[in-house]
Amino acid sequence: MIRLLDQPFDPGAELNRFCAGRTETGAVASFTGIARGEAGQATALELEAYPGFTEAQIDEIAQAAVTRFGLQDFLILHRVGRIAPGEAIVFVATASAHRRAAFEACDHLMDYLKSRAPFWKKEHGPGGERWVEPTARDLADAARWD
């Protein structure tokens, strides 16, 4: 399941809900992305999505990951709007019978979200604002799965 959220969310509660009742799962990998303050240089992030399009694009990749890695289930939460340092931006959880599939699928989905998913990110700081685009590392990470 994929949800875009315009308010802070609770990663621990989401993890527990995701794990509940799983007597045949074995492995749940998760990733929580947290807005960094960059020692005062980033006062807020602003995340923009294209509602409808963004979820559909992510779902296409996530469904392919279900097949590729043999996932039982996944959960993707992504903030939009203004995000303060220390707040969770993204939460991805993956469930599978064994841990390798859960780890790899979670890693893969995060690489996709960081460099190819339809989000646009602006960093606000004391010196003004700037659009953040994927780093060379982000692009190389995402290419590992092609």
Next chain:
Amino acid sequence: MIRLLDQPFDPGAELNRFCAGRTETGAVASFTGIARGEAGQATALELEAYPGFTEAQIDEIAQAAVTRFGLQDFLILHRVGRIAPGEAIVFVATASAHRRAAFEACDHLMDYLKSRAPFWKKEHGPGGERWVEPTARDLADAARWD
């Protein structure tokens, strides 16, 4: 931090506590291992540790992982005693500035815990009980980091 627990614990609450106040972290990877019922073939797991020795051995590996992957922090929780299907057996969380280090360290620590950490695991089922030893896959996974 490493804790052995003889009672069920709450992975979501642990994740939130681990993430709290992290304005310079960026990335928290986590893994929750859950006891599988194996469609009724596993009615309980029994986990044994060597108190004092087990924590010290894990801490040695975890401290090496802090250096190797550039971690900011880690949390390792591991159940001992009798564990019912659906209960969390193990929870590992890793914090770093960027996601690659957090993912790799979490993956590495889980491989270590599954095949080399001082735990002994017995599976109880309708047909009796058996000691579980690392699978060939577990040993190969752990060897990736040598």
Next chain:
Amino acid sequence: MTRVLLFGRLSDIAGWRERRFDPTPARLSALKALIAKDDRGLGEALDGPGVRAAVDKALVRGDVSLAGAAEVAFLPPMSGG
């Protein structure tokens, strides 16, 4: 009539996020030409590296027809998480 949406730095460059074009230009190239005539900086940005277009929420490549298109979006390089 078609709705044009700009995302990320494109809307900063343009000073708008959404605008209606009536009548709908026949092709994507005609829409871009119309935009460039009005705002050369934006026109150049739409042809910049990594900028993609979506018609009715489906990514398109090249100069597609806009016949019946209700919504055209211009998407600069993406970065989530």
Next chain:
Amino acid sequence: MTRVLLFGRLSDIAGWRERRFDPTPARLSALKALIAKDDRGLGEALDGPGVRAAVDKALVRGDVSLAGAAEVAFLPPMSGG
């Protein structure tokens, strides 16, 4: 006097988890010989593949001295998580 601890399947084979040996045997090999004399199955299991020994909570290799050892543990192949 030294305390001997067995873990995992070793304690199932032995029927005990902890036993005191007084006096402390001089070396690990002497302790194992003493155990094997009493219980051949356990003696063989202690020499089985992947079984390791720890003296005072430190892993040891080969036939070490047990002088001053308060605790000797025998650890079969490990499996957590």
